[in-house]
Amino acid sequence: MAKLTLHKLCKDYGTGKPAVNDVSLEIRDGGFLALLGPSGCGKTTVLRMIAGFETPSDGSILLGDRVLSDASGAVPPERRNMAMVFQSYALWPHMTVAANVGYPLKVRGISGKRYREKVGEALKAVRLEQYAERRPADLSGGQRQRVALARSLVTDPDVVLLDEPLANLDRHLRQEMEETFREFHARSGATMVYVTHDQAEAMALATDVAVMSEGRLLQVAPPAEIYARPEGRLVGSLIGQGAIINVPAGDGTSRELDWQQLAPLMAQGGTGGATVDVLVRPQDVILGPEGLAATIETVLYEGERYALRLRIEDGQVLRAYSGHLVTPGDRVRVVIGKGWRL
Numbered sequence: 001m002a003k004l005t006l007h008k009l010c011k012d013y014g015t016g017k018p019a020v021n022d023v024s025l026e027i028r029d030g031g032f033l034a035l036l037g038p039s040g041c042g043k044t045t046v047l048r049m050i051a052g053f054e055t056p057s058d059g060s061i062l063l064g065d066r067v068l069s070d071a072s073g074a075v076p077p078e079r080r081n082m083a084m085v086f087q088s089y090a091l092w093p094h095m096t097v098a099a100n101v102g103y104p105l106k107v108r109g110i111s112g113k114r115y116r117e118k119v120g121e122a123l124k125a126v127r128l129e130q131y132a133e134r135r136p137a138d139l140s141g142g143q144r145q146r147v148a149l150a151r152s153l154v155t156d157p158d159v160v161l162l163d164e165p166l167a168n169l170d171r172h173l174r175q176e177m178e179e180t181f182r183e184f185h186a187r188s189g190a191t192m193v194y195v196t197h198d199q200a201e202a203m204a205l206a207t208d209v210a211v212m213s214e215g216r217l218l219q220v221a222p223p224a225e226i227y228a229r230p231e232g233r234l235v236g237s238l239i240g241q242g243a244i245i246n247v248p249a250g251d252g253t254s255r256e257l258d259w260q261q262l263a264p265l266m267a268q269g270g271t272g273g274a275t276v277d278v279l280v281r282p283q284d285v286i287l288g289p290e291g292l293a294a295t296i297e298t299v300l301y302e303g304e305r306y307a308l309r310l311r312i313e314d315g316q317v318l319r320a321y322s323g324h325l326v327t328p329g330d331r332v333r334v335v336i337g338k339g340w341r342l
């Protein structure tokens, strides 16, 4: 069916540094992959190569068994059965919502009963049936983005490509739209690739998250997996909250370190031997009567709890949560319940 495979994909714009460098990944049929990474890391270029707007310098793209692009040539965008949703919506201002949604059908010569049915279904999928006769100017930003989503669905695409579709919306609306996206994905059954630089959005929406940096793919995994077991400093710092501390390597090989393993290493301190980076999540830093001496540096009220930044005696920073108010400058003790060696 619509499993999407990228094999050793490269794109070099001739700028001296490849925009996309040897990216291989598989997105299962009906999967929802978020492509996450800092600005300029090559996310949009990957998306545009999947759509067929950009020709890879090397590597191949397959949809099921069908080769869309390889060294011998490429299937043009209009024959890939994909739809793309942009952050700018790209709606026709002079057309009604229904006409905007139905436009891709018109282009394909579909009219009459089938046209009306498909447009009705697509509008229903994004809960905009009541707005069919309005014009885009009379809609909110979130509603406009839902029109763009409905339009992408109307031709039953195998793959929907989304390029930062929520970037123009405020935080409240983004959360509401995340709900719409999840529903939209469940209903359509389409394989989706979603470009974002917002890790919370990627984690909330996708079945798999792919982290990119400087054209390379660093890790692909389901959200819970990438949160618990990030590969390397960059993924560790990009996904979720936490602090990275540096401790003597010791002689253990386990990646998950508990307090029994960490305490002796931290007591040993900087003796000049090999060291390792350890990611510590705030919920694993426990304030109590014993452990490392630390000073609270900042306190941020988050409603349900306080988010703290604290500095331990060797000068390194940890993050933690507290249920009650503490004050910057307070001296506390902390135990690190769990850390992940990067």
Ligand code: ATP
Pocket (backbone or CB within 6 Å): 013, 015, 019, 037, 038, 039, 040, 041, 042, 043, 044, 045, 046, 197
């Ligand atoms: P953003 O989140 O800012 O959109 P991105 O991760 O999507 O970034 P790309 O747009 O894919 O990144 O760009 C990757 C790299 O390729 C960047 O260094 C960019 O400057 C470069 N690049 C993109 N398009 C072109 C082009 N048409 N010609 C030359 N260089 C390009």
